[in-house]
Amino acid sequence: MENAEIADIFNTIADLLELKDANEFRIRSYRSAARTIRGLPDRIEDLASEGKDLAELPNIGDSTAEKIHEILDKGTCKRLEDLRKEMPEGLTRIMHVPGLGARKAMKLHEELGITHLDALKQACEDRKVRHVEDFGARTEQKILEGIATARSDEGRILYKDATDHVESLGRHLDGCDHVKRWEVAGSFRRAKETVGDLDVLIEASDRKAAAEELTGYRDIAKVDSRGKEKVTVHLGSGLQVDFRFFESETFGSAMLYFTGSKAHNIALRRRAQSHDWKLNEYGLSKGETLLAGADEESVYHRLNLPWIPPELREDCGEIDAAERDELPDLIEPGDVRGDLQSHTTASDGTAGIEQMAQAAAERGLTYLAITDHTKRVTMAKGLDNDGCRKHADAIREVNEDIDGLWLLAGIEVDILKSGKLDLDEDVLAELDWVIASIHYNRDLGEKKMTERMLSAIRSGVVHGIAHPLGRIIGGREPMAFDFGKVVEACAENDVLLEINTQPDRLDLPDTYVQQARKAGVRFSLGTDAHKPAELGLMPYGVNMARRGWLEKADVVNTLTPKQLAKALKRD
Numbered sequence: 376m377e378n379a380e381i382a383d384i385f386n387t388i389a390d391l392l393e394l395k396d397a398n399e400f401r402i403r404s405y406r407s408a409a410r411t412i413r414g415l416p417d418r419i420e421d422l423a424s425e426g427k428d429l430a431e432l433p434n435i436g437d438s439t440a441e442k443i444h445e446i447l448d449k450g451t452c453k454r455l456e457d458l459r460k461e462m463p464e465g466l467t468r469i470m471h472v473p474g475l476g477a478r479k480a481m482k483l484h485e486e487l488g489i490t491h492l493d494a495l496k497q498a499c500e501d502r503k504v505r506h507v508e509d510f511g512a513r514t515e516q517k518i519l520e521g522i523a524t525a526r527s528d529e530g531r532i533l534y535k536d537a538t539d540h541v542e543s544l545g546r547h548l549d550g551c552d553h554v555k556r557w558e559v560a561g562s563f564r565r566a567k568e569t570v571g572d573l574d575v576l577i578e579a580s581d582r583k584a585a586a587e588e589l590t591g592y593r594d595i596a597k598v599d600s601r602g603k604e605k606v607t608v609h610l611g612s613g614l615q616v617d618f619r620f621f622e623s624e625t626f627g628s629a630m631l632y633f634t635g636s637k638a639h640n641i642a643l644r645r646r647a648q649s650h651d652w653k654l655n656e657y658g659l660s661k662g663e664t665l666l667a668g669a670d671e672e673s674v675y676h677r678l679n680l681p682w683i684p685p686e687l688r689e690d691c692g693e694i695d696a697a698e699r700d701e702l703p704d705l706i707e708p709g710d711v712r713g714d715l716q717s718h719t720t721a722s723d724g725t726a727g728i729e730q731m732a733q734a735a736a737e738r739g740l741t742y743l744a745i746t747d748h749t750k751r752v753t754m755a756k757g758l759d760n761d762g763c764r765k766h767a768d769a770i771r772e773v774n775e776d777i778d779g780l781w782l783l784a785g786i787e788v789d790i791l792k793s794g795k796l797d798l799d800e801d802v803l804a805e806l807d808w809v810i811a812s813i814h815y816n817r818d819l820g821e822k823k824m825t826e827r828m829l830s831a832i833r834s835g836v837v838h839g840i841a842h843p844l845g846r847i848i849g850g851r852e853p854m855a856f857d858f859g860k861v862v863e864a865c866a867e868n869d870v871l872l873e874i875n876t877q878p879d880r881l882d883l884p885d886t887y888v889q890q891a892r893k894a895g896v897r898f899s900l901g902t903d904a905h906k907p908a909e910l911g912l913m914p915y916g917v918n919m920a921r922r923g924w925l926e927k928a929d930v931v932n933t934l935t936p937k938q939l940a941k942a943l944k945r946d
């Protein structure tokens with residue numbers, strides 16, 4: 376039994392308990408157990424059979440350990456089965472539709488007898504949901520959109536989670552004697568925010584032996600097929616991996632083909648056809664003659680193009696740009712000098728100012744902006760005017776004591792419903808760095824939301840807008856506002872747009888970044904770290920910046936501290 380399956384069981388128990396409105400503490404303890412199990416480097420089944428005491432694992436107590444043994448033994452546990460008898464399990468999927476949650480899911484169940492997702496969709500289409508107390512027509516529409524998003528994301532995983540799989544699978548492949556070379560292509564190589572499956576290309580010294588070796592990877596739940604060209608497996612988490620074998624003469628054209636995107640491939644193939652050549656995974660050829668195939672560069676060059684970075688291969692203008700020799704010189708992780716969003720215990724972070732500063736210095740950052748929440752965010756104990764002033768003093772004090780790191784005294788100020796900022800402008804004007812964002816009343820209709828954004832952008836005290844769309848991948852829809860107008864106002868008022876680097880936010884996303892860049896907007900990168908380890912999330916945001924065609928000069932985090940200080944001065 377795989378760790379992920381055990382983790383899923385604990386998450387389902389937590390969901391069912393949440394629907395029952397059970398004790399919050401118990402719900403949370405099941406969720407943390409699930410997280411621990413999912414993240415373990417070893418298979419829990421192996422640990423158990425080696426006789427290890429599972430209760431010694433973090434977040435796992437005696438009763439959880441007992442349940443794990445029960446699950447390993449029977450594939451399920453009594454707790455889950457009892458809950459299933461009490462509560463339709465389909466509700467656990469309904470509660471995860473963006474905008475719903477356990478309470479609303481239960482309400483729909485009680486009022487309309489809904490027990491599964493299809494029934495919910497039908498009820499929305501039949502306009503029954505709008506008549507339930509607290510719901511209304513707009514909510515009904517939102518639910519329909521939410522179901523569509525949940526479905527389109529189904530089976531896709533976050534890029535970061537894919538990275539973890541690739542790292543661990545990669546270690547296995549490195550140890551396979553008959554695997555001479557392996558590369559991951561597909562959406563993973565293009566660094567898309569979510570990945571549907573992994574496409575791994577293999578050069579083997581002996582395909583049969585290599586297939587034998589690679590299917591020995593410990594996290595494989597099922598080998599779907601095993602052939603001379605291709606081996607398909609499913610990992611414990613359900614993620615599909617396609618391994619494809621290629622020889623070195625065509626490895627480059629295979630990389631090109633399986634990196635995609637499909638639209639990019641089609642555009643390239645059209646180009647080849649205009650010369651009466653053929654392009655596929657086995658190379659670029661003229662009749663029987665192979666013109667290019669060993670590496671990607673040679674294929675592009677033969678088509679009279681420079682090599683195009685995978686992040687740009689979406690058929691969104693990259694071939695034209697390549698043809699005119701106007702491809703962007705994309706920003707790289709090493710260009711980033713500092714981090715422009717982080718939280719401390721002053722609001723909802725887990726570490727103090729010193730600890731965050733220390734961690735940033737250890738990572739080699741030359742600046743870090745501390746940007747705690749303001750009072751509107753009551754859940755995060757947000758700061759009021761007075762609290763903000765005191766916090767800024769404390770940040771500046773730590774800044775005095777630490778060498779080689781500039782701690783910016785900053786804030787993530789809420790943009791209120793009215794468009795006003797959550798703190799006084801004179802308080803904000805004293806700070807080194809002010810980003811504004813929306814956390815509440817996210818749905819006032821497009822017109823009001825646009826005005827709200829514009830009034831923050833025009834306030835004269837705001838340097839940037841944080842997580843501008845407010846989306847959570849697979850969890851929350853972007854807010855509806857006129858992005859074109861916001862972009863225009865940002866360009867006019869010299870206000871930055873953030874690329875929030877949290878793997879489930881990545882907000883702004885690629886196509887929005889492209890649009891804003893074309894209008895002359897500049898960007899900031901913020902990990903939004905709520906604990907020291909999250910300062911390591913920067914590369915995920917750099918990926919998004921690259922997919923948005925950004926160069927070093929488009930992102931203020933590449934400035935030296937001195938240049939940044941100058942850029943942030945308000946007139």
Ligand code: DGT
Nearest residue numbers: 561562570571572574632633634635636637640641
């Ligand atoms: P994913 O897995 O949904 O995140 O997205 P991809 O882009 O990895 O798509 P996938 O795994 O279906 O296929 C990998 C690549 O193979 C894809 O990016 C382009 C190429 N490919 C797949 N099917 C076709 C096709 O029908 N025509 C062309 N030209 N290329 C294809």
Ligand code: CA
Nearest residue numbers: 561562572573
């Ligand atoms: Ca794929």
Ligand code: CA
Nearest residue numbers: 572573574617
């Ligand atoms: Ca695939």
Ligand code: ZN
Nearest residue numbers: 787812842903
């Ligand atoms: Zn935030």
